[in-house]
Amino acid sequence: MDRSAATATGPLGLYVSIPFCRSKCTYCNFASGVFPASYFERYVERLEADLRVIRKQADVWGAELPQRVDSIYLGGGTPSLLPSELMRKLFAAVRSEFAIDPDTEITVECAPGQLEDTTLEAMAKCGVNRISFGVQSFIDDEAKHTGRLHTRAIALRDVERVRAAGVRRVNLDLIAGLPGQTQASWRESLDVLCSAKPDHASVYMLEVDDDSRLGREIGAGGLKYYAPQVPADDAIAEMYAEAVNLLAAHGLPQYEISNFAQAGSESQHNLKYWLRKPYLGLGLDAHSMLQDHAGRALRFATNDELELFLESPGWDKPQRLTREEELEEAWFLGLRLNTGVRLSALRAEFGEKPVRSFDPVLAGLAADRLIERDGDRVRLTLAGRLLSNEVFGRFLLEPVSAE
Numbered sequence: 523m524d525r526s527a528a529t530a531t532g533p534l535g536l537y538v539s540i541p542f543c544r545s546k547c548t549y550c551n552f553a554s555g556v557f558p559a560s561y562f563e564r565y566v567e568r569l570e571a572d573l574r575v576i577r578k579q580a581d582v583w584g585a586e587l588p589q590r591v592d593s594i595y596l597g598g599g600t601p602s603l604l605p606s607e608l609m610r611k612l613f614a615a616v617r618s619e620f621a622i623d624p625d626t627e628i629t630v631e632c633a634p635g636q637l638e639d640t641t642l643e644a645m646a647k648c649g650v651n652r653i654s655f656g657v658q659s660f661i662d663d664e665a666k667h668t669g670r671l672h673t674r675a676i677a678l679r680d681v682e683r684v685r686a687a688g689v690r691r692v693n694l695d696l697i698a699g700l701p702g703q704t705q706a707s708w709r710e711s712l713d714v715l716c717s718a719k720p721d722h723a724s725v726y727m728l729e730v731d732d733d734s735r736l737g738r739e740i741g742a743g744g745l746k747y748y749a750p751q752v753p754a755d756d757a758i759a760e761m762y763a764e765a766v767n768l769l770a771a772h773g774l775p776q777y778e779i780s781n782f783a784q785a786g787s788e789s790q791h792n793l794k795y796w797l798r799k800p801y802l803g804l805g806l807d808a809h810s811m812l813q814d815h816a817g818r819a820l821r822f823a824t825n826d827e828l829e830l831f832l833e834s835p836g837w838d839k840p841q842r843l844t845r846e847e848e849l850e851e852a853w854f855l856g857l858r859l860n861t862g863v864r865l866s867a868l869r870a871e872f873g874e875k876p877v878r879s880f881d882p883v884l885a886g887l888a889a890d891r892l893i894e895r896d897g898d899r900v901r902l903t904l905a906g907r908l909l910s911n912e913v914f915g916r917f918l919l920e921p922v923s924a925e
């Protein structure tokens with residue numbers, strides 16, 4: 523069976539989580555928090571130690587850990603809070619354990635207004651060639667009401683600063699559905715984003731998690747965090763649809779549910795997740811997908827408690843996916859992309875019969891106008907992107923016959 527279509531082990535994507543933030547956003551439920559700067563050094567030392575042992579650990583698990591790396595992503599949290607010497611130490615440790623391809627995409631997530639000149643300079647010297655700014659809104663009050671610390675002026679100035687430092691690729695994140703957001707203010711944020719001419723944009727629809735401060739306040743019917751001003755689902759859907767159209771008209775067509783890019787500027791790192799290519803996650807609450815020697819997917823994650831993590835990464839036992847689980851993932855990860863899922867590639871990888879067992883799911887989704895067929899390809903419609911969690915849930919419910 524041809525497994526090369528989606529899963530052949532190629533160069534590795536490396537994700538490093540830096541879980542420190544200067545303030546906690548009201549909607550956030552990530553394993554991130556506000557910690558004293560004294561934790562930063564211990565944390566980087568932990569990462570250095572984990573980098574030194576990861577190859578041996580992968581051997582113990584029977585996992586293939588590619589030596590070559592062609593994408594690196596520092597996410598969080600707010601990695602731009604790392605002081606320059608720790609940023610240099612971290613990249614030096616990565617380069618001593620892996621062979622980094624010369625044209626590797628190296629992204630660092632930054633919070634506007636939280637990037638020191640010395641850190642920016644160190645990042646550029648370390649080969650960082652892409653910066654992702656968590657702007658969320660260019661309307662100052664909207665940003666402030668969710669706990670962000672920047673203004674529009676600061677965010678736009680930072681975009682210019684990173685370009686002046688030689689980092690040409692810039693992603694700007696926005697969130698549709700922030701408290702107090704209106705169709706007019708959303709349009710203004712989109713217009714400002716387009717005027718900044720990033721080569722990539724991410725637009726997320728606010729999903730209020732019950733574990734966030736905002737989620738708990740909404741659940742309790744309270745007034746804090748501007749909870750009563752969260753827009754209705756219909757309004758958020760309208761904002762999302764407007765973003766899809768407006769960004770495409772400004773040269774940033776959609777290529778994934780939440781992502782938009784100029785041709786050739788798609789995030790190479792994030793594509794690995796959707797195309798099921800191997801990636802290694804280091805740091806707090808970091809997830810990995812490697813393959814065993816038979817090409818089967820192995821998933822594992824680290825601890826999500828900082829104090830425990832500083833003692834040991836606490837890698838959980840790798841979960842070896844069944845072929846059925848791999849096929850389900852191939853459906854719902856592939857459908858995230860606008861190119862959709864290529865049926866012939868899926869059949870080549872998993873066999874005719876298991877793929878056919880999803881025919882009733884596809885028929886139901888097509889009848890509900892959530893997916894569309896285009897020859898060999900199956901794609902989400904706009905309605906399907908708006909209800910993507912429901913679509914993916916239907917793939918998980920289908921019993922699959924293994925070939």
Ligand code: SF4
Pocket residue numbers: 542543545546547550551552554598599600633656
């Ligand atoms: S900056 Fe990001 S990780 Fe930090 S609190 Fe805000 S949303 Fe969460």
